[in-house]
Amino acid sequence: MAALQEAIGKFKGLSIAITGGAGFIGSHLTEKLLDTGARVAVIDTFLRGSKIEHLRDRKEFTVHNADVRDADAMDRILNGTDIVYHLAAVVGVEETQLAPYEVLDVEIRGTENVLNAAVKNRTKKIVFGSSSEVYGDTKEAMQEDARMAPKSTYAVTKLVGEEYCKAFKHKFGLDYTTLRYFNVYGPRQDERFVISRFIRKAKANETISIYGTGKQTRDFTHVDDAVNLTMLASILDEGNCQVFNLGTGKSTSINELALLILKTLDRKTLKPVYVEYDKTRPVEIEIFNRTADVTRATRLLQYKTAIKLEAGIKELCSLM
Numbered sequence: 001m002a003a004l005q006e007a008i009g010k011f012k013g014l015s016i017a018i019t020g021g022a023g024f025i026g027s028h029l030t031e032k033l034l035d036t037g038a039r040v041a042v043i044d045t046f047l048r049g050s051k052i053e054h055l056r057d058r059k060e061f062t063v064h065n066a067d068v069r070d071a072d073a074m075d076r077i078l079n080g081t082d083i084v085y086h087l088a089a090v091v092g093v094e095e096t097q098l099a100p101y102e103v104l105d106v107e108i109r110g111t112e113n114v115l116n117a118a119v120k121n122r123t124k125k126i127v128f129g130s131s132s133e134v135y136g137d138t139k140e141a142m143q144e145d146a147r148m149a150p151k152s153t154y155a156v157t158k159l160v161g162e163e164y165c166k167a168f169k170h171k172f173g174l175d176y177t178t179l180r181y182f183n184v185y186g187p188r189q190d191e192r193f194v195i196s197r198f199i200r201k202a203k204a205n206e207t208i209s210i211y212g213t214g215k216q217t218r219d220f221t222h223v224d225d226a227v228n229l230t231m232l233a234s235i236l237d238e239g240n241c242q243v244f245n246l247g248t249g250k251s252t253s254i255n256e257l258a259l260l261i262l263k264t265l266d267r268k269t270l271k272p273v274y275v276e277y278d279k280t281r282p283v284e285i286e287i288f289n290r291t292a293d294v295t296r297a298t299r300l301l302q303y304k305t306a307i308k309l310e311a312g313i314k315e316l317c318s319l320m
């Protein structure tokens, strides 16, 4: 944790832009960066509302209702920016299945615009929000240099974004850090995502639905850990032009997750039901095994995730 304290000091006075900053991860990152004394500009289309309303009165904070697909707006807003965190994306299995061209457009045109604007404005670094989805399905823990086998449009666009960052480094010398998030959860996440959905259902005494057998695994990472790792990876020299898995290294099946939530809320009699995959949730894009290999982040960033799933779930159950 000493590395984290030291890193936090380096953000003071920096000018930061966060695309997708009104979203779940972006709102937590915005808050932590403002606490360090950085100036923060959020760029968002508020697709799913705003998770930053509680920050509106903060000093050194500006909000731009702008689309990353608008190149002129990106050129204008990134003026004077030291670091841009590019997190804007169409997120969620159902959303991305229903609007694949929107996903392609936001991720590919949007990322290219943000990179071009960063170069024009001499931004020092882009931090790209990628996803563990780029790996596809693997039996082993996912290691950053493993073969990529994306299964969905969303995953392919993340891989394209990663390659764009490398190309811009090569062509224009723009530094980057790529972060592959693994199932981030925590306060303010909406019910498109499994943990929030299960907790809401259980609290309302409604049955939890599980796709398939429930044996599929995820590496659930608390948003506080994800944000700490994001900040470390983006400010330490060791993170420069690197790709990192942001996960815990521990996998949990959806069955285990459901049991944990039902136990925490004392709803053990509420048995989950199992449902078939469907058009909005096709089995073809399901990831059955997902665990992060966290060796690189642990070694280079000297940070190990601190919040155990049990503690994170307990906290969320009391907040929601």
Ligand SMILES: NC(=O)c1ccc[n+]([C@@H]2O[C@H](COP(=O)([O-])OP(=O)(O)OC[C@H]3O[C@@H](n4cnc5c(N)ncnc54)[C@H](O)[C@@H]3O)[C@@H](O)[C@H]2O)c1
Binding pocket: 019, 020, 021, 022, 023, 024, 025, 026, 043, 044, 045, 046, 047, 048, 049, 066, 067, 068, 069, 086, 087, 088, 089, 090, 091, 106, 110, 129, 130, 131, 132, 180, 181, 182, 183, 184, 185
């Ligand atoms: N939450 C996770 O578990 C997870 C896992 C892997 C990767 N990621 C990646 O991390 C990033 C943040 O995810 P999140 O969970 O906070 O999602 P989120 O949906 O809460 O946030 C995304 C934000 O992007 C904004 N946005 C969408 N299209 C935009 C556009 N064209 N221009 C500007 N803003 C736009 C949305 O309005 C939203 O506020 C995304 O890039 C996502 O792909 C998240």
